[in-house]
Amino acid sequence: MSRAPLDLVIRHARVATASDSFSADIGISGGRIVQLGANLERGQREIDAAGRVVTPGGVDAHCHLDQPMAPPVRMADNFDTGTRAAACGGTTTVIPFAAQEKGQSLRAAVADYHQRAEGRAHIDYAFHLIVSDPTPQVLNVELPALIAEGYSSFKIYMTYDDLKLDDGQILDVLDVLDVLDVARAHGAMAMVHAENADCIEWLTKKLEAAGRTAPRFHAHSRPMLVEREATQRAIALSQLVDVPILIVHVSGREAVEQIRWARGQGLKVFAETCPQYLFLTAEDLGIDDSYKGAHCVCSPPPRDKANQEVIWDGLNDGLFTVFSSDHAPFNLDGSEGKKPGGKEVAFRHIPNGIAGIETRMALLYSEGVLAGRITLEKFVELTATNPAKAYGLHPRKGSLAIGSDADLVIWDEREFVLRNTQLHHAVDHTPYEGMTLKAWPGLTLSRGEVVWDGREFHGRAGRGRFLPSGAPSLLPRQPGRPA
Secondary structure (H helix, E strand, O other): OOOOOEEEEEEEEEEEOOOOEEEEEEEEEOOEEEEEEOOOOOEEEEEEOOOOEEEEOEEEOOEOOOOOOOOOOOOOOOHHHHHHHHHHOOEEEEOOEEEOOOOOOHHHHHHHHHHHHOOOOOOEEOOEEEOOOOOHHHHHHHHHHHHHOOOOEEEEEOOOOOOEOOHHHHHHHHHHHHHHHHOOOOOOEEEEEOOOHHHHHHHHHHHHHOOOOOOOHHHHHOOHHHHHHHHHHHHHHHHHHOOOEEEOOOOOHHHHHHHHHHHHOOOOEEEEEOOHHHHOOHHHHOOOOOOHHHHHOOOOOOOOHHHHHHHHHHHHHOOOOEEOOOEOOOOOOOOOOOOHHHOOOOHHHOOOOEOOOOOHHHHHHHHHHOOOOOOHHHHHHHHHHHHHHHOOOOOOOOOOOOOOEOOEEEEEEEEEEOOHHHOOOOOOOOOOOOOEEEEEEEEEEEOOEEEEOOOOEOOOOOOOOEOOOOOOOOOOOOOOOOO
């Protein structure tokens, strides 16, 4: 009895996974990888990779799309433009944030975010939660229920007035995980934005009193010590409750040292970093009092060249688990972005965030893999496999294996100068304008469909599916705990 032909065969691929690389054909049917091997039977469609590197599609596990903001500010990218840009940059799964506002139920935040995503996303997506108002109803009812329903990660802020929690509130939220673990229900991953809010406020007031309000002073208000102290405190709170945490967007040496100490103690502390800490410095915020550095205002801010090397070392030696974009898209011009109401404002009031959902993968491939700083396998681990594991989507996502979704990138290794006009987001700038890159996705497949062919985008709004997330598989299984 003859078998039905494969939907698609990718020939002559140099397959790269988080553990090894090998030459193979890739057989795809029903949107999934069903065969890996030499000289596969013909498919209904064929793509010749011609010996090029083929990796799993990227999982961008930290990005902000159409997140509600206080007027007049609005994010430039929604789920349409943001997932379009992601696909063109080799990312096939995104995990943005359903953000709870003070006084709002967590369920209402999730419902609102589903409305923003449905019918617009071109690629698959999951949601993190942002817990900003941990009322008894949220802690005892909503959060445990939502974790069980597939929202298995949430973010806690130690800064920003409208989002931050104090230490007691953080302990209450983390304790939910401890209770869940004892009850053998669902695990979850807590993400922590670690900066000391009181120190930042004190420094900001000092700078404002001295008339130092230009964008470049944003970095002065958030020196490494405020990240170091908050990172140390987050680790201590995690240790006290005995639950894992993931410190997001780590920027430099002092926070890295705290995480290395925690790892040395056997604590379950994971870490994420982002492109801005490899390719930007504080000088990109400006060397004078002009406003042009506003486009690089983010928190924590970029540091210096020496700290870039610390971050590279951490990527290479396993200190960092995840490499995300932290895409937070705001236009530089107009009245809804970096100039609220059309005005140049003091650094305190500049919306925080950098566009990077489309450039994340190519930046790391070009300057990491092709520059010899990290291996190809480490690239896959950081950009796809580990993010999927951290947030309960592996092996469906982040894996190039039989049974996984056919989310793949075929890489073109070529040198070109990056311009914002080449990108597909709705942002009027890229902080990486003028950089010479050495690679870009030549083809992106999402569940076996070509969504980017190296020249044109072929996605369809609404084809992206919501993915309920499971327990993180980065964690070792506990005795007696169900897998």
